[in-house]
Amino acid sequence: MNFMDSKNLGRGNLFGQKIIAAGKITYQIGVGGVSPSGDAFQVDVGSTPNASPMTYPIVITLQNGHFQVTNSPTKIAIGDVLTWHTEDKGTRGFSVSAQNTSGYSFDSTAMADNSVFTHVCGHFGVLEWTGTYLAGGTPKTVTGKITTTVPKLSTPAERVAYQASLAGGEIITLKDGIVDKPVVSITVGQTVFFAIQSSIGFSIVQSGFQPQKLRVT
């Protein structure tokens, strides 16, 4: 933590995918941006959706050079959401790719419809990001800025307020190359959710950072 790169996930990141096709999905965890390797994990996706879609958080760790998963479900319903994250700061730079036998696939390094990438902003300043996607087979880019500010912690009330603010985040939606909030401002420690409503091959990387000047008193 804390360089932002959706192709290389680590602690402070999460990739999520809403599953919109029934059948047997096989997913693998790989090193970011490289073909996945290692064990494959299967999830049966039933064709009847749940009344309230479920979300299944899958936890990734690196053990003896192999990516391991815990909490991976064996059966879900169409419309449910799978998310992948790590809680281990030594597990860095992973990606998720999946496919089923009917041609449905998804890949965290090239996000498409109904996927989400999250990032905890740990440094204060202005983070510039660039999103790359495919439009008609041609790579295109969008850009944005995230201003991360330092909260006031002088009083107990301010400290309580800051702690409460960490439970919230900012959602940035991307749809067909349009970013709904290209400029956002959050407090250091808060989370940004990049929600891809419709896109092909989308990835996000930090393209610049201007730290905020320190004032030590």
Added chain:
Amino acid sequence: MSDLIVALDSTSATQLVNAAEAALGTLASSGSGHLGPFGVNWSVAANFSGGSAGLTPPKTISLNTIQFNYQIKLSFELDLNDFLPHGCLPQVCVTIPFIGQVCTPKICVEWPTVTIPLSYSDALKFSADFNLNPHLQGNQWLVDLVIVKVPDLQLSLKAAAIVTALGAVIGAAISVVPLIGPFIGVVVAAVIATIGLAGALGLLGDIITPFISGRTFTLVKQTQTLQLLPAASALEPAVNLTIAALASQIAQSDKPELVVSANFSV
């Protein structure tokens, strides 16, 4: 009666002192010590410059407002866990209309140990009495000025300046730690309070005092034996002039003067 007498007034003596300071060059030292509770490794480069000489019979030269220029480099390890609470970022759950509920995990923060480097330059002015010490060292006659005692160096202001500089350095060094943003001021204030002026003063005294205690400046350096005539033949060896004795004092005539006198033998 001396064979040769050289008398210098305070102006000329000052020039001799300044030349002696330049000849001493840059002095270096290194070591380890404590900055408050923190163990530090330090190195220092220093030199002397400036000042004026006052002459007081029979053998005291007062050097006034000598400047001691120093650059200190030190580093120590700062374990942030000693100053910051262990905390966790809470789980964040949002509902994305076209996806559903997405929740991030709770993330607990372990703070790292950060190396704090400080490079600090400053100058200290002091005045002190020195006694003349003419002596033969090997085949060299030396007239040294030897400090009588270490003066009160007035280091408090210098220590306070180091503490201020340290605050900025600590802030910059820890700013790269993720999530530390809200706590930088807390850490800097806590570390500075832990070190305290006493801690900086103690370390500064340990570093600087050895440069001044026992300080010697060599005003005159002269080879004992001088060759007057080279050897002409095996029967006519070289003719040498030897400085048999060298003395120095502060004498008072119409004004005080540094007097260096020599006796020769052939």
